[in-house]
Amino acid sequence: MSTVVKNQLRVCLLSVKYNIMRAMVNRVAFLMNILFMILNNASFIIQWLILLGLKPEIGGYTLREIMLFWGLAASSYGLANIFFARAFSLPNLIISGKLDSFLVQPKSVLLSVITSATASSAIGDFLYGLAIICAFCFSVQRLLLFLLFAVTGAVIITAFAVLMGSLSFWFVKAEVFGSNMVNSTINFSTYPDGIFDGAARFLLYQVIPVGMAIYRPVHVMISFDLTELLMVLGYAVLLSAAAAFLFYRGLRRYSSSNLMEARI
Amino acid sequence: MRKYMVVYRSVVMEHLQYGAQIAVGFISYFIIIFIQIYLWNYMYGESGALIAGYTKQQMIWYVMITEIIWFGTRTTTVTKQAAGDIKNGNIAYMINKPYHYALYILTKYTGEWSIRLPIYAALAGCMGMLMVGGLSGFRPAALIAALPVMILGVTINGVFKLSISLISFWTEDSNPFQWLYDKLLLVIGTIFPLEVFPVPLQPLFKMTPIYTVCYGPAKLLVDFSREKYIEILLAQALYLACGLGVLFLLYNRGVKKLYVNGG
Numbered sequence: 001m002s003t004v005v006k007n008q009l010r011v012c013l014l015s016v017k018y019n020i021m022r023a024m025v026n027r028v029a030f031l032m033n034i035l036f037m038i039l040n041n042a043s044f045i046i047q048w049l050i051l052l053g054l055k056p057e058i059g060g061y062t063l064r065e066i067m068l069f070w071g072l073a074a075s076s077y078g079l080a081n082i083f084f085a086r087a088f089s090l091p092n093l094i095i096s097g098k099l100d101s102f103l104v105q106p107k108s109v110l111l112s113v114i115t116s117a118t119a120s121s122a123i124g125d126f127l128y129g130l131a132i133i134c135a136f137c138f139s140v141q142r143l144l145l146f147l148l149f150a151v152t153g154a155v156i157i158t159a160f161a162v163l164m165g166s167l168s169f170w171f172v173k174a175e176v177f178g179s180n181m182v183n184s185t186i187n188f189s190t191y192p193d194g195i196f197d198g199a200a201r202f203l204l205y206q207v208i209p210v211g212m213a214i215y216r217p218v219h220v221m222i223s224f225d226l227t228e229l230l231m232v233l234g235y236a237v238l239l240s241a242a243a244a245f246l247f248y249r250g251l252r253r254y255s256s257s258n259l260m261e262a263r264i
Numbered sequence: 265m266r267k268y269m270v271v272y273r274s275v276v277m278e279h280l281q282y283g284a285q286i287a288v289g290f291i292s293y294f295i296i297i298f299i300q301i302y303l304w305n306y307m308y309g310e311s312g313a314l315i316a317g318y319t320k321q322q323m324i325w326y327v328m329i330t331e332i333i334w335f336g337t338r339t340t341t342v343t344k345q346a347a348g349d350i351k352n353g354n355i356a357y358m359i360n361k362p363y364h365y366a367l368y369i370l371t372k373y374t375g376e377w378s379i380r381l382p383i384y385a386a387l388a389g390c391m392g393m394l395m396v397g398g399l400s401g402f403r404p405a406a407l408i409a410a411l412p413v414m415i416l417g418v419t420i421n422g423v424f425k426l427s428i429s430l431i432s433f434w435t436e437d438s439n440p441f442q443w444l445y446d447k448l449l450l451v452i453g454t455i456f457p458l459e460v461f462p463v464p465l466q467p468l469f470k471m472t473p474i475y476t477v478c479y480g481p482a483k484l485l486v487d488f489s490r491e492k493y494i495e496i497l498l499a500q501a502l503y504l505a506c507g508l509g510v511l512f513l514l515y516n517r518g519v520k521k522l523y524v525n526g527g
Contacts, residue, residue, distance in 0.1 A: 029437040036440030043447040047455055054315060054460075055307055121440075173288070180291035187292075191299055195306040200298070 011107050012115045016083055019118035030120050037124025038131070041074050044190065059194020066192055067136040068218050072146065073189035075129025076153025076213060081122030084158040087114040088182065090165030091175035100256045110247050114158065126150070142221050145229075149217035152236040156213040157185060159236070162243035169250025181208065189214040209239060267363055268371045275375025286380055290387050293335045297388070300327045300455075301395060316459035322486045323457075324396045329482040330454040332388050336381030337418045341373045346429035347438045350518070359519060366426060366515045373422045381418065399486060406488035413493070414481040416500040421449075421477045423507035430511070433518030445473075453478035476503045 024030050048066050051058055058066065081088070093099050093113065102112045133146045164178030185208050193215040196204060205211035212235040220228050279286070301324055308320040315323060346369050349355040358365050428445055431438040452458075453474030458466050469475065480496035 026436060029435065032435070032437065032440045036443055040440075040443040040447050043444075043451050047451050050456060050460055051303075051307065058303075059306065173285070176285055176288045177291065180289065180295070183292055184295040187295055187299060191303065195302050197302075200302060 008107055008111060012111055015115040016118055023120040033121040034124040037121040038128045041128040059192040061192045061194055064136050065222060067132050068221060069192055069214060070190055071129040071132030072149055072153060072218060073214050074125045075150040076157055077186055078122040078125030079150055079154035080157045081119040084114040085117040085119045087158045087161040091168035091178060094168040095172060097256045099254055110244055145221050152232050153213040155236045156209050156239055159239040159243040160185060160209050162247055166246045166250045169253045184208055185210050268367060271368060271371045272375045275372050276378055279376055279379040286383050293331060293384060296331060297328055321396055321399055325392060325399050326457050326482045326486050328388055328392050329485050330478040332384050333418060333478055334454055336384040337377045337421055339373060339376040341369055341376060342422050342425040343429055343442055346426055347432040350432040351436055366511055369426055370422055377418055406485060409493060410481055410484040413484055413496055417477045417481045420473060420500060420503050420507055423511050424473055427511045427514055430514040430518050433521050449474060449478060476500045
């Protein structure tokens with residue numbers, strides 16, 4: 001069992017390695033993508049400086065904590081797009097019948113699909129998150145927690161993208177709905193949860209997984225709580241299992257477009 | 265001119281088929297405005313005080329209008345398609361057609377937003393009336409007067425985005441430059457009106473495209489004044505002329521660099 005898992009992980013890492021090597025063929029474009037993504041994310045600091053100039057605390061958080069939300073969201077999204085970028089374009093593969101080349105591989109179809117692309121700009125997202133935690137609220141314990149939660153956040157965001165993307169096995173028009181839902185996770189994650197109440201709070205913790213991917217982890221980083229940490233880990237495992245279940249259920253309905261394609 | 269009208273008509277006809285799909289894309293807009301309503305409700309609290317001269321309703325409507333422009337014009341024609349044509353060499357097959365490539369792309373872009381923008385505006389109007397309520401002191405005449413400003417604003421936006429895509433002639437990937445332009449518009453022009461920024465920075469921001477693309481149309485709709493109207497129209501005319509100058513300059517220089525692989 002452990003050999004199977006080890007082999008699968010090796011294949012995934014090799015896939016990501018070759019994706020990055022492919023992106024690095026044009027080094028200038030590769031580095032520009034990373035650098036400009038960091039600048040792109042940093043521009044939002046202006047937004048928060050302006051808002052905090054109007055009110056010293058927003059939703060009970062100061063700039064330091066708000067930057068934690070931003071940093072964790074950027075790094076989680078970055079990791080998800082470094083390792084599992086194809087999860088975000090899954091509907092396109094399903095609708096246009098481009099899964100054939102993955103079906104004949106002797107490894108997990110789902111992992112082969114989602115690790116088959118890497119967004120080079122996502123490296124900028126991940127680095128930006130790390131820079132934020134180091135600049136605004138560095139401590140060794142917080143950095144370790146940050147790295148752990150960046151991984152759980154990436155897993156949760158990817159699993160949610162797979163769940164939404166798998167709907168395309170049943171409904172062709174689910175593509176737009178799914179991508180909107182995934183984008184909403186990213187939109188909500190960059191605003192502190194303290195400004196939301198009532199139905200919105202319920203939505204963020206129970207429907208869109210932003211509560212478990214970003215909000216709860218930030219609470220743990222601000223004030224450590226083992227129960228909340230275990231809840232986040234458990235949620236990441238459960239959501240991944242649900243995503244894999246739905247994907248393989250949907251895969252039974254998949255029909256090829258007889259597209260001749262070679263993956264190099 | 266007639267050939268561009270034919271292109272425009274065919275794009276409009278094509279996009280009319282996808283009206284329902286465009287409307288589903290409204291979910292993203294809804295979510296962003298939903299967040300902004302919560303944010304500004306929190307910022308204003310119960311006091312009802314003004315922020316930078318704006319009431320809570322004016323502030324939320326301002327954000328809603330700028331986001332309509334943002335979402336209504338978010339087509340990939342002036343960005344991904346134009347940059348992709350240059351990157352994969354497809355442009356070689358298009359520059360020998362009986363139209364100017366840059367004008368063809370702009371016409372296509374105009375056809376797309378002609379469908380998207382009214383759909384978003386109608387849905388956003390309903391959403392605003394239900395969630396925020398009507399704007400006090402709003403005159404329908406302001407809406408009619410602001411229409412040309414809105415059209416000029418989205419055209420200037422398209423011209424600038426296409427100019428950025430033309431950088432692909434030199435750098436291959438122009439996406440990073442698009443991100444920076446988008447974020448400039450989003451952070452400085454969409455989320456807040458210019459008056460929220462520190463006074464010394466305001467003249468500087470007035471010289472950026474933000475003033476003509478986002479701020480101008482939204483400001484006129486939430487707080488119309490004749491002086492502002494003339495000032496914004498003049499700024500837009502200047503910006504459009506400069507933008508088109510830059511666009512044609514980049515295009516004429518870029519096509520000379522075009523290198524086509526056989527195949």
